Amino acid sequence: MVAYYRIPTFEARAKVLLGWLESQQNIQSNPTEIAAQISALTRLAKTRNHWVHGMWCSKQASASEIAVFDFRSPDGSDRRTKPVKAADVENHVVAVRERIAALN
DSSP: OHHHHTSOSHHHHHHHHHHHHHHOSSOSSOHHHHHHHHHHHHHHHHHHHHHHHSEEEEETTEEEEEEEEOTTSOTTOTTSEEEOOHHHHHHHHHHHHHHHHHHO
8 A cells, every 4th residue: 555655646556556457366346347447537537637737717808718728739739728617627526426436
């Protein structure tokens, strides 16, 4: 457990867990299903990272139009800016909670 928590990023922790699951032959639970849930949670973590580390902005006249910039995407790319609504964040939180419940 100490080694796991010294792994600095969520993505790296997920990869370690997935590698460990692949090596388990005598596990009582379904390792394939556990791995699928961890992979799904990892995809959700990428969205979270985009929101947390991206630059948020809104039009001066309307705070209801909010977007997140991704400066790693090339100019002109569809991924350069992405609109975000409160419902998007709420749906994301619900999806994360569902994955956690499935893992439990």
